[in-house]
Amino acid sequence: MKKKKSVVTRYNRWGYIFLIPFAVVFVTFQLIPLCTTIYNSFFENYMSGLRKVGPNFIGLKNYAKLLTEGDLGKYFCNTMIMWILGFVPQIILSLLLSAWFTNPQLRLKGQRFFKTVIYLPNLIMAAAFSMLFFTLFSKGGPVNSILIAIGVFKEPYDFMAHIGSVRGLVGFMNCLMWFGNTTILLMAGMMGIPDSLYEAAEVDGATPGQIFWKVTMPLLKPIFVYVLVTSLIGGLQMFDVPQILTNGSGDPMRTSMTLIMYLNKHLFSKNFGMAGALSVLLLILTGFLSAIVFQVTAKDEVQ
Numbered sequence: 267m268k269k270k271k272s273v274v275t276r277y278n279r280w281g282y283i284f285l286i287p288f289a290v291v292f293v294t295f296q297l298i299p300l301c302t303t304i305y306n307s308f309f310e311n312y313m314s315g316l317r318k319v320g321p322n323f324i325g326l327k328n329y330a331k332l333l334t335e336g337d338l339g340k341y342f343c344n345t346m347i348m349w350i351l352g353f354v355p356q357i358i359l360s361l362l363l364s365a366w367f368t369n370p371q372l373r374l375k376g377q378r379f380f381k382t383v384i385y386l387p388n389l390i391m392a393a394a395f396s397m398l399f400f401t402l403f404s405k406g407g408p409v410n411s412i413l414i415a416i417g418v419f420k421e422p423y424d425f426m427a428h429i430g431s432v433r434g435l436v437g438f439m440n441c442l443m444w445f446g447n448t449t450i451l452l453m454a455g456m457m458g459i460p461d462s463l464y465e466a467a468e469v470d471g472a473t474p475g476q477i478f479w480k481v482t483m484p485l486l487k488p489i490f491v492y493v494l495v496t497s498l499i500g501g502l503q504m505f506d507v508p509q510i511l512t513n514g515s516g517d518p519m520r521t522s523m524t525l526i527m528y529l530n531k532h533l534f535s536k537n538f539g540m541a542g543a544l545s546v547l548l549l550i551l552t553g554f555l556s557a558i559v560f561q562v563t564a565k566d567e568v569q
Contacts, residue, residue, distance in 0.1 A: 303542045303545050303546065304542065304546055305542075306321075306538050306539060306541075306542035307328055307329070307539060307542035307543040307545070307546050308323060308324065308325055308326070308328070308539075309321040309322060309323055309324065309538075309539045309542075310322040310323075310324045310327075310328075310539050311537070311538045311539045312535065312536055312537035312538065312539065312540070313535065313536040313537075320539065321539070324539070328539050328540050328542070328543035329543050329546075329547065331540070331543075332540065332543055332544060332547060333547075336528075337520070337523075337528075338525075338528075338544075338547070340520070340523075341520075341523050341524060341525050341527075341528045342525060342551070344433075344516075344520075344521060344522060344523055344524060345501065345502060345504055345524040345525050346501070347433060348433050348436045348437050348440070348501075348504065348508065348522065348524070349437075349440070349497075349498070349501030349502070349504065350437075351433060351434060351436070351437025351438075351440075352436070352437035352438070352439070352440030352441045352444070352501075353440075353441075353497050353501065355437075355441050355445075356440070356441040356444055356445045356448055356497075357448065357493070357494075357497075359441070359445050359449075360445050360448040360449040360452050360493075361452060363384065363445075363449045363453075364449055364452040364453045364456055365456070365478060365482070367380075367381065367449075367453055368453055368456040368457055370461075381449075381450070381453075384445065384446040384449055385446035385447065385449075385450060386446070387442050387443050387445075387446060388443055388444060388446045388447045390443070392439075392443065392506040392507050392510075393506055393510055395439055395442075395443060395507070396439065396506065396507050396509075396510035396511050397510060399435055399439055399511065400426075400510065400511055403425040403426070403431075403435060404425075404426070405422040405423075405424050406422065409425075410422040410423060426511075426512070426517070426518075427517075427518055428518065429518055429519070429521045429522075432508075432511065432512065432517075432518065432521070432522045433521070433522060435511060436504075436507050436508050436511060436522060439507050439511075440501075440504070440507060444497070444500075448493055448497070451489055451492070451493055452486065452489060452490070452493065454489070455485075455486045455488070455489030455490075456482060456486060459481070459482065459485050459486070463481055463485075464477060464481065467480070467481050487563065491559065491560070491563050494559055494563075495556050495559055495560075498552075498555055498556065498559065499552055499556070502525060502526075502548065502551065502552055502555070503526055504524045504526060505524060505526035505527060505530065508522045508523075508524055508527060509527055509530070514527065514530075525544070525548055526548075528544065529541055529544045529545060529548070532544060
């Protein structure tokens with residue numbers, strides 16, 4: 267018995283050995299920067315012209331300044347609005363495509379081709395995507411030319427000067443870039459549902475709509491919650507699309523300025539104390555919103 271136990275112990279060592287690269291990378295590139303960011307958030311450390319101020323320990327003053335003097339609430343609302351504008355059509359489109367592709371009764375042809383096509387936008391860099399849309403929707407761009415030619419507008423419409431159009435473009439781009447990834451995840455969840463459940467529901471006389479809402483959606487809930495939480499985290503970290511589309515200004519009137527764009531301005535001005543405090547607040551906010559999602563989605567769990 268003792269010999270068998272020693273053999274198992276020696277075998278288990280290989281698991282720890284293979285974990286070493288991950289542990290080294292995690293500690294070096296995630297844990298240490300996280301601790302450093304939290305540490306810097308308690309210091310006054312910025313550039314005033316050519317003069318460096320700090321680092322001077324000031325406690326929670328950076329946090330108090332962000333919460334009382336800054337436009338943190340406004341930028342949070344901007345971020346959430348643009349995330350919702352992208353996520354709602356994205357999840358609807360992904361659910362629809364997933365239901366179509368996984369329905370054996372439809373027998374759709376060329377599924378592999380269409381699955382590849384819908385995932386391609388996710389492979390395009392957000393910077394390239396933003397530059398493309400900036401060119402397409404500029405005052406002299408092809409979209410304005412087409413709309414004028416068909417009589418929708420009499421003169422070019424400045425998409426970048428209106429709140430609704432800028433936010434709508436950001437949401438539309440996020441939807442296009444991520445609906446393919448969401449579709450693949452939801453399809454994986456739907457394909458894991460046993461066919462016997464669908465057959466039993468059909469025998470009981472359930473309609474396709476009832477099968478989807480009463481069978482598919484409840485069993486798809488773990489994947490759906492995962493998609494919702496990861497999309498929420500990605501939405502809070504939204505940066506590249508609005509940054510490039512508005513040239514970093516968040517115009518019009520900073521209504522498209524996101525939390526990470528606000529953080530980037532502090533980093534650009536080398537205000538590391540405020541940037542650290544904002545990063546910590548963003549971490550807390552992400553954890554709080556994710557906990558709310560888990561709490562709400564767990565309400566109908568069987569007790």
